Amino acid sequence: MKANxxxxxxxxxxxxxxxERAPVWFMRQAGRYLPEYRAIRSQHDFLTMVRTPKLxxxxxxxxxxxxxxxxxxxxxxxxxxxxxxxxxxxxxxGKGGPRFPNPIRxxxxxxxxxEIQAEKSLSYVMDAISLTVEKLNGRVPLIGFSGAPWTLFCxxxxxxxxxxxxxxxxxxxxxxEDAHTLLGKIRDAVSDYLVAQITAGVxxxxxxxxxxxxLTPEDFREFSLDYIGEIVRDVKQKTNSRVPVIxxxxxxxxxxxxxxxxxCDVVGLDWTIDIAExxxxxxxxxxxxxxxxxxxxxxxxxxxxxxxxDIAERxxxxxxxxxxxxxxxxxxxxxxxxxxxxxxxxxxxxVPAQ
Amino acid sequence: MKANxxxxxxxxxxxxxxxERAPVWFMRQAGRYLPEYRAIRSQHDFLTMVRTPKLxxxxxxxxxxxxxxxxxxxxxxxxxxxxxxxxxxxxxxGKGGPRFPNPIRxxxxxxxxxEIQAEKSLSYVMDAISLTVEKLNGRVPLIGFSGAPWTLFCxxxxxxxxxxxxxxxxxxxxxxEDAHTLLGKIRDAVSDYLVAQITAGVxxxxxxxxxxxxLTPEDFREFSLDYIGEIVRDVKQKTNSRVPVIxxxxxxxxxxxxxxxxxCDVVGLDWTIDIAExxxxxxxxxxxxxxxxxxxxxxxxxxxxxxxxDIAERxxxxxxxxxxxxxxxxxxxxxxxxxxxxxxxxxxxxVPAQ
Numbered sequence: 146m147k148a149n150x151x152x153x154x155x156x157x158x159x160x161x162x163x164x165e166r167a168p169v170w171f172m173r174q175a176g177r178y179l180p181e182y183r184a185i186r187s188q189h190d191f192l193t194m195v196r197t198p199k200l201x202x203x204x205x206x207x208x209x210x211x212x213x214x215x216x217x218x219x220x221x222x223x224x225x226x227x228x229x230x231x232x233x234x235x236x237x238x239g240k241g242g243p244r245f246p247n248p249i250r251x252x253x254x255x256x257x258x259x260e261i262q263a264e265k266s267l268s269y270v271m272d273a274i275s276l277t278v279e280k281l282n283g284r285v286p287l288i289g290f291s292g293a294p295w296t297l298f299c300x301x302x303x304x305x306x307x308x309x310x311x312x313x314x315x316x317x318x319x320x321x322e323d324a325h326t327l328l329g330k331i332r333d334a335v336s337d338y339l340v341a342q343i344t345a346g347v348x349x350x351x352x353x354x355x356x357x358x359x360l361t362p363e364d365f366r367e368f369s370l371d372y373i374g375e376i377v378r379d380v381k382q383k384t385n386s387r388v389p390v391i392x393x394x395x396x397x398x399x400x401x402x403x404x405x406x407x408x409c410d411v412v413g414l415d416w417t418i419d420i421a422e423x424x425x426x427x428x429x430x431x432x433x434x435x436x437x438x439x440x441x442x443x444x445x446x447x448x449x450x451x452x453x454x455d456i457a458e459r460x461x462x463x464x465x466x467x468x469x470x471x472x473x474x475x476x477x478x479x480x481x482x483x484x485x486x487x488x489x490x491x492x493x494x495x496v497p498a499q
Numbered sequence: 500m501k502a503n504x505x506x507x508x509x510x511x512x513x514x515x516x517x518x519e520r521a522p523v524w525f526m527r528q529a530g531r532y533l534p535e536y537r538a539i540r541s542q543h544d545f546l547t548m549v550r551t552p553k554l555x556x557x558x559x560x561x562x563x564x565x566x567x568x569x570x571x572x573x574x575x576x577x578x579x580x581x582x583x584x585x586x587x588x589x590x591x592x593g594k595g596g597p598r599f600p601n602p603i604r605x606x607x608x609x610x611x612x613x614e615i616q617a618e619k620s621l622s623y624v625m626d627a628i629s630l631t632v633e634k635l636n637g638r639v640p641l642i643g644f645s646g647a648p649w650t651l652f653c654x655x656x657x658x659x660x661x662x663x664x665x666x667x668x669x670x671x672x673x674x675x676e677d678a679h680t681l682l683g684k685i686r687d688a689v690s691d692y693l694v695a696q697i698t699a700g701v702x703x704x705x706x707x708x709x710x711x712x713x714l715t716p717e718d719f720r721e722f723s724l725d726y727i728g729e730i731v732r733d734v735k736q737k738t739n740s741r742v743p744v745i746x747x748x749x750x751x752x753x754x755x756x757x758x759x760x761x762x763c764d765v766v767g768l769d770w771t772i773d774i775a776e777x778x779x780x781x782x783x784x785x786x787x788x789x790x791x792x793x794x795x796x797x798x799x800x801x802x803x804x805x806x807x808x809d810i811a812e813r814x815x816x817x818x819x820x821x822x823x824x825x826x827x828x829x830x831x832x833x834x835x836x837x838x839x840x841x842x843x844x845x846x847x848x849x850v851p852a853q
Contacts, residue, residue: 309793309794309829310794311794311797311829311831314792314794314795314797315794315797315798317798318794318795318797318798318799318802319797319798319799319802358771359794360771360792361770361771361792362771362772362773363773364792396750396771397771398752398753399752399771399772399773416715417712417714417715417716417750417751417753418716418753419716419717419753438668438714438715438718439663440663440664440665440668440669440672440713441668441672443665443668443669443672443673444669444671444672444673445672445673448672448673475663475665477665
């Protein structure tokens with residue numbers, strides 16, 4: 146039996162309901178910038194942490210206790226989906242992030258990918274979610290997430306991060322049908338995975354399209370947004386719309402209205418747009434999240450406060466507003482800067498400017 | 500005595516005058532994708548090529564002969580300015596691009612930078628320009644260029660390329676006055692350098708702000724665009740506006756109108772905006788350049804043709820239009836794909852679609 150939420154600000158903000166103040170959380174909040182995270186990480190490799198519910202739950206809850214955020218986000222990695230689809234995932238210490246030594250290049254590679262049943266093949270994520278929900282005991286909502294199909298496609302085809310996504314783009318432009326076949330398979334897996342996360346107990350889901358910004362506006366709609374829209378509709382239909390959906394497409398400010406038209410509840414923003422402009426495009430029925438340049442956290446507290454307050458002023462009202470960074474927090478960030486950000490966000494709409 | 504230009508399409512396009520067709524050139528066209536460039540490069544290191552007028556002129560002219568572009572752009576590197584200001588520039592083979600082992604971090608580092616007199620301290624660039632103009636003998640115009648102050652600031656403060664520009668951002672947000680002092684010094688050097696290039700014989704200049712997109716719209720205006728505007732006005736005033744100025748701020752589509760308001764003649768576009776939208780914002784007095792996703796060149800010829808034609812259709816008319824990529828060409832690109840792009844660009848407005 147799930148405990149009632151004591152802090153449901155995120156849910157009310159996502160639904161554009163009345164709130165006392167705007168909730169705050171941040172991307173990669175369960176991560177390396179926290180010494181308490183690094184203490185656990187020093188005992189276990191990254192993928193072991195992802196696959197061990199007890200460890201995943203522990204680091205998921207750390208920023209709630211240590212930084213005071215209004216939501217937890219399940220500790221995991223977007224690449225667990227391609228792994229569940231049959232790709233061999235490795236993480237070599239000191240060699241950057243996780244990677245696939247055998248990337249998808251040929252049609253036979255695409256055909257060989259398995260259809261996932263997330264409740265089974267990603268049961269460790271579901272177990273981590275159940276355990277986290279139990280341990281949170283209603284203190285704050287839990288966010289589940291997935292990479293968007295285009296972002297997963299980039300990693301699966303490149304095998305790792307990339308500067309120009311040569312192989313991924315090459316597939317789009319030389320073998321468009323293969324690209325759509327692969328994107329369709331990823332879409333089905335993402336959709337199944339998000340539904341399973343909701344069943345396991347998350348209160349909100351977020352779909353991240355980290356690499357949206359490398360596509361032209363038209364290619365973004367064809368190869369990314371159409372698939373996100375199908376996922377949003379499928380998940381909402383299969384779960385009776387019981388959890389709000391956040392969609393964050395980094396670098397896709399050319400398509401803010403189109404992103405909202407997927408039927409998502411919240412549009413995530415990077416920092417290269419005036420949040421007032423986004424709000425004007427989105428109206429009162431869709432919430433906005435993000436927009437703070439994560440590098441502002443390298444600045445002193447008074448600069449962080451001023452920038453957070455500036456965002457609040459541009460929004461005008463906390464209704465439909467979720468404070469967040471415009472991208473993940475850097476691993477080298479001083480946790481005190483994050484605490485300053487969270488404090489400033491909590492006060493932005495309530496304490497008058499000096 | 501400078502020969503009259505036989506092909507002045509770029510100049511007429513930049514001034515929004517009548518043209519038979521839109522001119523085409525592309526960023527990094529004198530570069531590693533050409534086997535004829537690599538043949539010279541295998542004999543000389545990169546910085547020697549930059550500093551030797553005969554070699555610089557030779558590779559500058561290669562794409563005119565080998566790919567058929569409508570303009571040459573002087574072969575050089577944006578980091579020659581910080582070097583002339585007194586920074587030690589090194590290039591280690593196989594270790595990525597040029598870098599500064601002693602980056603600018605303290606106020607004393609900023610104070611120690613020299614004011615440049617480009618005609619003297621960068622005389623090798625001016626010699627390369629004179630020699631190129633002589634060898635081109637009026638076949639096509641020659642473009643001079645400089646990095647924008649913000650982009651140079653990033654390299655000078657980081658010491659090299661960066662993913663998040665931590666040190667550069669840290670200076671903006673913690674020591675804003677120091678940042679402006681440094682940006683002001685770079686502005687003066689860029690301005691002097693561009694005037695010297697015009698005196699040496701270039702027909703057009705381009706200012707590149709490669710890292711514009713890492714700033715918020717407001718920070719972009721304060722730390723980048725204001726300085727570009729000062730440079731454009733200073734250069735125009737000192738040279739009686741005799742050469743057109745192209746300004747390309749990658750990732751700054753939020754400020755297209757503001758970029759035009761610097762007084763530049765041409766606004767460069769990356770591929771994350773619909774060129775028709777940019778044209779509508781800019782009107783008939785400012786030309787547009789770029790917009791093709793460079794990764795399209797990984798695709799087959801019919802896709803390249805279709806995308807080039809799509810850009811022409813969105814523009815409607817070749818007046819005020821310069822074909823280019825939305826970023827530099829990749830070193831691994833097949834030169835035949837560039838030839839296909841140039842051919843498609845030359846035919847886009849003249850041959851009816853099949």
